[in-house]
Each structure stands twice: as C-alpha cells, then as structure tokens.
Amino acid sequence: xxxxxxxxxxxxxxxxxxALIALGYTLVYGVLTLINFAHGDVFMVGAYIAFFxxxxxxxxxxxxxxxxxxxxxxxxxxxxxxxxVTLERIAYxxxxxxxxxxxxxxxxxxMCGLILEHANLAIFGASRKAFPPLIAEHVYxxxxxxxxxxxxxxxxxxxxxxxxLHWMVTKTRxxxxxxxxxxxxxxxxxxxxxxxxxxxxxFILGSGFAGLAGLLxxxxxxxxxxxxxxxxxxxxxxxxxxxxxxxxxxxxLGGFLLGxxxxxxxxxxxxxxxxxxxxxxxxxxxxxxxxxxxxxAKTTKI
Amino acid sequence: MKRLxxxxxxxxxxxxxxxxxxxxxxxxxxxxxxxxxxxPKVGESSKFAAEMLKADINGAGGLEVGGKKYKLEFxxxxxxxxxESAVTTTLKLIEKxxxxxxxxxxxxxxxxPAGQVANDNEMVMISPWSTNPDTxxxxxxxxxxxxxxxxxxxxxxxFAIKTFKAxxxxxxxxxxxxYSKGLAEVFKKLFEGKMGAGSVLAFESHGxxxxxxxxxxxxxxxxxxxxxxxxxxxxxxxxxxxxxxQLGYKGEFMGSDAWGSSxxxxxxxxxxxxxxxxxxxxxxxxxxxxxxxxxxxxxxxSYTPDDVAALTxxxxxxxxxxxxxxxxxxxxxxxxxxAIRAGMAAITSFGGITGNMKFNEQGDPIKxxxxxxxxxxxxxxxxxxxxxx
Numbered sequence: 001x002x003x004x005x006x007x008x009x010x011x012x013x014x015x016x017x018x019a020l021i022a023l024g025y026t027l028v029y030g031v032l033t034l035i036n037f038a039h040g041d042v043f044m045v046g047a048y049i050a051f052f053x054x055x056x057x058x059x060x061x062x063x064x065x066x067x068x069x070x071x072x073x074x075x076x077x078x079x080x081x082x083x084x085v086t087l088e089r090i091a092y093x094x095x096x097x098x099x100x101x102x103x104x105x106x107x108x109x110x111m112c113g114l115i116l117e118h119a120n121l122a123i124f125g126a127s128r129k130a131f132p133p134l135i136a137e138h139v140y141x142x143x144x145x146x147x148x149x150x151x152x153x154x155x156x157x158x159x160x161x162x163x164x165l166h167w168m169v170t171k172t173r174x175x176x177x178x179x180x181x182x183x184x185x186x187x188x189x190x191x192x193x194x195x196x197x198x199x200x201x202x203f204i205l206g207s208g209f210a211g212l213a214g215l216l217x218x219x220x221x222x223x224x225x226x227x228x229x230x231x232x233x234x235x236x237x238x239x240x241x242x243x244x245x246x247x248x249x250x251x252x253l254g255g256f257l258l259g260x261x262x263x264x265x266x267x268x269x270x271x272x273x274x275x276x277x278x279x280x281x282x283x284x285x286x287x288x289x290x291x292x293x294x295x296x297a298k299t300t301k302i
Numbered sequence: 303m304k305r306l307x308x309x310x311x312x313x314x315x316x317x318x319x320x321x322x323x324x325x326x327x328x329x330x331x332x333x334x335x336x337x338x339x340x341x342p343k344v345g346e347s348s349k350f351a352a353e354m355l356k357a358d359i360n361g362a363g364g365l366e367v368g369g370k371k372y373k374l375e376f377x378x379x380x381x382x383x384x385x386e387s388a389v390t391t392t393l394k395l396i397e398k399x400x401x402x403x404x405x406x407x408x409x410x411x412x413x414x415p416a417g418q419v420a421n422d423n424e425m426v427m428i429s430p431w432s433t434n435p436d437t438x439x440x441x442x443x444x445x446x447x448x449x450x451x452x453x454x455x456x457x458x459x460x461f462a463i464k465t466f467k468a469x470x471x472x473x474x475x476x477x478x479x480x481y482s483k484g485l486a487e488v489f490k491k492l493f494e495g496k497m498g499a500g501s502v503l504a505f506e507s508h509g510x511x512x513x514x515x516x517x518x519x520x521x522x523x524x525x526x527x528x529x530x531x532x533x534x535x536x537x538x539x540x541x542x543x544x545x546x547x548q549l550g551y552k553g554e555f556m557g558s559d560a561w562g563s564s565x566x567x568x569x570x571x572x573x574x575x576x577x578x579x580x581x582x583x584x585x586x587x588x589x590x591x592x593x594x595x596x597x598x599x600x601x602x603x604s605y606t607p608d609d610v611a612a613l614t615x616x617x618x619x620x621x622x623x624x625x626x627x628x629x630x631x632x633x634x635x636x637x638x639x640x641a642i643r644a645g646m647a648a649i650t651s652f653g654g655i656t657g658n659m660k661f662n663e664q665g666d667p668i669k670x671x672x673x674x675x676x677x678x679x680x681x682x683x684x685x686x687x688x689x690x691x
Contacts, residue, residue, distance in 0.1 A: 002524075003521075003524050007516075011517075013514075121338060126339065127343055127346075127565060128537055128565065130540075130568050130569045137548065139550055141550055151548075217513075221513045221514065222544070223513075223537055223541055223569050228513070231511045232513070263516065264517075266506070266517035266518055271477075271518050271521075274509075
C-alpha cells in the first residue's frame with residue numbers, strides 16, 4: 001500500500017514533465033496542424049537557459065536561492081519563448097507563406113531539432129552540466145511515503161499550467177481565435193483575424209511552458225546534456241497523440257497516463273520489460289480509439 | 303587491348319598501394335574514442351594521456367624500432383559512444399588512415415563490436431578500459447589493459463561482505479549497456495553463491511537515456527537491502543544516488559570502475575561522498591611513476607587524471623613496446639600488423655602505472671585492483687587493494 005502511494009507520487013512527478021511538454025505539441029498542432037518535432041529540443045534549450053540564468057543569478061549576482069528561482073522562472077520562460085518564436089519566424093513561416101505542404105514543414109521541424117542539439121554540442125561541448133541547487137530540498141516521510149518539496153512543486157506547476165492554458169484557449173478572445181484558425185485556416189483570416197500573430201502567440205505559449213518544464217526538469221534531474229530533450233520529446237509527442245493531439249485536456253491526461261504506465265510497469269513487473277509493456281498499452285489504447293482519448297476524427301492527418 | 307587494360311589497372315592499384323610505403327618514417331596509431339555522446343570525459347582523458355605520451359617520445363627524437371627512429375602520429379577518431387559508430391570508426395582507421403594498431407574503444411559497449419572488426423581485419427586493438435570478457439574472448443588480435451569483470455565482480459562481493467557486513471543486496475543496472483549488464487549478472491551469481499539463493503533482494507534495470515529511476519528505486523528500497531550494487535556509468539550514478547536519497551534511502555552503495563571519472567563529483571556533489579567503488583588505480587596517495595604521471599597530467603590539464611587516462615597511458619605503452627619487439631618495420635601494412643601481433647604475444651610482463659600486468663592467452667592482463675572511497679574533497683582515496691589469487 002505504501003509502495004503504491006509512493007509510486008503514484010513518482011508517476012505524478014514523471015508524468016508532469018510529459019504533460020508540460022505534450023501541451024506544447026498539442027497547442028501548435030491544434031492551430032497549425034503541424035507536428036513541431038523540434039519541441040523536445042526547445043525543452044532542452046529551456047533547461048540550458050535555466051542553467052545559465054541560474055548560474056548567473058547565483059554566482060555573478062550572488063542572490064539568495066529563492067530570489068534567483070523567482071527571477072529564473074520568468075527569465076527562462078521568456079527566453080525560451082523567444083527561441084520558439086525565432087524558429088517559427090525563420091523556419092516555418094517562410095515555408096507556410098510559400099504554400100509548402102505540411103509534410104515539408106514537419107521535416108523542417110525535425111531538422112531544426114537536430115540543429116539545436118548539435119549547435120549546443122558545438123558551442124558548449126559534450127561534457128555535462130550540473131545544475132546548481134536553487135532551493136534546499138527537504139525530504140518528508142509520512143506513513144512510509146517519501147516525497148520532497150520539489151516534487152510537490154513540480155506536480156502543482158503542471159496542474160497550474162494546464163488550468164491556465166485551458167482557460168486561455170476556452171475563455172479568452174485569443175483562445176477563441178486559435179480555435180477558429182484550427183477550424184479553418186483559409187476563411188478565418190478573411191474575417192479579420194491576424195493569422196501570423198495568433199501563430200506567434202501559440203509558439204510563445206508552447207515554448208514558454210517547454211522552458212518552464214526545462215527549468216523544473218533541471219532542478220529535479222540536475223544533469224544536463226545536449227540530447228536530453230530528444231527521447232523525452234518523442235515520448236511526450238506519443239503522450240499527446242494518445243491523449244488526442246490538438247486537445248489540451250488530451251495532452252495533459254496523455255502525459256500523466258504515459259508517466260503512470262511507465263512507473264507502474266516497473267513497480268509491478270520486471271523493469272526489463274518497461275518500454276515493451278508501456279508502449280503495448282498505448283498501442284492498445286490507440287487501436288481502440290485511433291484519434292486518442294479526446295481526439296475527433298478528421299479527414300486529413302499526417 | 304584487354305590485357306593492356308588489366309596491366310594498366312594492376313599497375314594503378316600497385317601505385318596507389320605503394321604511396322603509404324614511401325612515407326614510412328612515422329608510425330601511425332589510431333585512437334577510437336568516446337569524445338562526444340554519453341561519456342565524453344572518458345574520451346577526453348584518453349586523448350590527453352595519449353598526447354602526453356606522444357609529446358614525451360617525439361620530444362626525445364621518436365620511437366626506436368630496430369635501430370631506426372620513428373616519429374609517432376596519433377589519429378583520434380570519435381565513436382560518439384555508440385556501438386555502430388565504433389565499427390565505422392574502426393574500419394576508417396584500418397582502411398583509410400592505415401594505422402598499424404588501434405587503441406580503444408574504452409567502453410565495453412563500443413569495444414565488443416569494434417573488437418570483432420579489428421580481429422577480422424587482422425589488426426592489433428587494445429582497449430584500455432573495457433572489462434567485459436567478450437571484448438577479447440576468442441579474438442587473438444584484441445587485447446586490453448584493464449582487469450576483467452570476472453575479477454571485478456568478486457572484488458565487489460568480497461569487499462561488501464567484509465566491510466559493510468552485508469547479508470543482502472540489490473542491483474540496479476543499465477540494460478542496454480553490455481558492461482553494466484555483464485557485471486550485474488556476475489555479481490548476482492557470486493553474491494547468491496556466498497549468501498544463499500534469494501539474497502539479492504531486487505535485480506532491476508533501466509535504459510541508457512533514462513533520467514527518472516524512482517520506480518526502480520522505490521522497489522529496491524522497499525526490499526530493504528544492506529547495500530545497492532550500482533555498476534553504471536558516472537552520469538547515471540549521479541542521478542540514481544541523488545534520487546535514492548530523495549526517496550529516503552540512507553544506506554550504502556557499491557560501484558564499479560565506470561564511476562571513476564573526474565566528472566562524477568561535479569555532477570553528484572555531496573550525495574556521493576563516502577561511497578565506495580572498485581577501480582584500476584587510486585590517484586590519491588599514489589607513488590613512483592604513477593605519482594609522476596598524475597602530477598604532470600594535473601599540471602598540464604588542471605584536473606586529476608581518472609583511471610581511463612592512466613589505462614590509456616599503459617595501453618599505448620604496451621602497443622609501443624610490441625612495435626619495438628618487432629625488431630624493425632618493413633613498411634608493408636599487413637606484414638607489420640602481423641609482426642606487431644607477434645610482438646604483443648612476446649610481452650611477458652609490463653610495468654605500467656596502473657600496476658604490473660602479465661597477459662594470458664586471451665589477451666587479458668592479470669593485475670591487481672583497488673577499492674576507493676570518495677572523500678569530502680571529491681578525491682578517490684585508496685581503501686583496499688585486491689589481487690587475483
């Protein structure tokens with residue numbers, strides 16, 4: 001029983017990262033029907049930006065940990081959002097304006113991801129970075145269940161991020177415009193909705209939260225390397241698809257679902273079979289509901 | 303006409319083949335190293351140590367083989383810490399760079415497939431760091447400078463039983479890494495042999511790119527082992543030890559030689575202080591030639607050389623000795639490579655900075671190992687020396 005509760009906490013923390021990254025995939029897909037494969041690497045860039053801002057704030061300015069953290073969060077989110085918007089501006093928009101097929105944009109996204117990885121490798125070298133501790137971690141044990149203040153913060157942040165994005169998309173004018181463009185990309189701009197601006201907002205949101213995920217990830221797993229975003233990015237993409245890509249609730253639920261499946265398989269089966277069983281479960285879900293848990297069937301998809 | 307063409311093409315090929323023979327005043331040795339990828343510090347240490355040795359020998363006029371002095375040329379290639387890249391890198395060194403012998407790869411994951419290629423192409427390869435038996439097994443052209451997992455396994459078992467007074471244990475290893483998996487299996491067999499079946503309470507694995515180990519660790523901690531055996535690369539050790547502490551584990555860890563990178567303590571910090579692992583040499587408290595090597599390396603690259611650096615130094619030394627044993631190079635690649643293989647076999651004993659080694663018929667050295675403990679300053683301090691019986 002204690003083990004089960006412990007594993008639920010483990011799964012919530014691990015799922016939070018999938019959920020935060022999957023939100024970025026789903027936002028961009030929802031608006032542009034573009035699978036932004038560079039998103040996992042934007043997450044990695046976010047972690048590195050967090051690393052450099054944290055080191056700068058802590059050592060150069062000598063600020064105490066909690067102030068550094070408070071400044072690090074907006075700084076990382078803004079800078080990572082800028083990276084995401086830059087990608088959109090220099091890589092995706094020119095293709096879109098030329099009327100290129102979506103397939104080419106997806107390939108471009110894949111290449112952008114590789115460019116980010118290898119640019120990082122070229123500039124900062126292959127040796128890993130150790131993320132400086134921003135807040136003192138406390139280990140609490142209640143009834144045999146162990147957790148830290150950081151774990152709780154990660155889980156809470158994921159939930160807050162989801163609620164914010166869900167409110168943004170369903171309740172605000174920008175959100176309404178996003179949904180409208182998602183519905184019809186050709187007619188809606190004729191009604192006076194600025195397509196490019198809405199797309200920029202989408203990238204700001206998606207990349208900003210990838211940056212936040214990067215910061216939290218770097219705090220939880222303080223070893224950074226250029227390829228850290230690739231695998232988790234793909235898995236988060238799978239989570240978004242299983243949840244029903246294009247739907248905020250789907251991405252959030254899909255992220256936690258994948259996290260839970262991965263952790264629980266290890267908890268109750270030999271860990272050797274983790275990925276085998278985890279992805280079989282996801283495959284079964286997709287066979288049963290090919291558009292994902294919240295997805296709606298559309299005629300064209302990649 | 304046809305005959306003319308054949309003659310022409312044969313003479314063409316002969317001319318192409320003849321080019322390297324003319325430029326034979328240098329000895330080319332290839333290095334197949336992990337310079338990027340998962341364990342970049344390993345490749346860097348290797349390269350730095352080799353550069354130091356090269357500067358020494360070339361500074362003294364070169365390597366004397368059969369009365370003639372040769373300049374050394376070392377060619378460093380990156381295998382990205384991937385098995386498939388290690389294979390293409392080996393082929394490139396054999397065919398394009400035409401090296402006489404190859405040092406590396408260091409890590410077992412790369413050394414096993416690369417060893418196959420080197421053996422098939424009949425060129426001497428020596429892995430400084432690989433400890434898995436399969437690297438050299440039934441491969442007359444492949445050697446190593448490190449001890450074997452079949453020796454490192456008992457070292458860890460005996461040390462833990464004696465020092466931790468352990469009756470039970472748990473293992474967490476990297477499933478996709480031959481080194482980690484092999485060592486974990488050796489350990490399990492031996493520990494259960496000594497402490498009875500079922501004394502390894504948990505035997506869990508993870509993937510190479512994993513960053514979260516909470517589920518495996520929860521399972522291990524719930525089993526309440528006396529210590530956790532962790533034959534993993536240093537980058538994962540840093541994450542695993544930290545996460546185990548966050549899950550409330552206060553007990554001991556026992557590590558293997560893959561821990562021994564100078565980067566371990568920058569990544570792991572205070573969580574790793576006080577832990578033990580088995581390795582090839584202890585930098586803190588070394589004497590003689592080992593001490594001289596450590597001091598020179600430290601002065602040049604401003605950090606303490608890890609075991610890979612020391613082992614590369616020895617491995618390169620062994621190959622150079624084998625080249626000297628040939629008694630003179632002909633300049634013909636195939637013939638010289640064969641002569642070097644014979645030269646390797648002729649080495650009965652080699653006094654290296656990681657201890658004296660003798661090679662057995664499998665190309666494996668028989669040498670002593672040490673168990674070190676991580677001090678507060680992040681040094682790997684000598685704790686106990688264990689020699690083969």
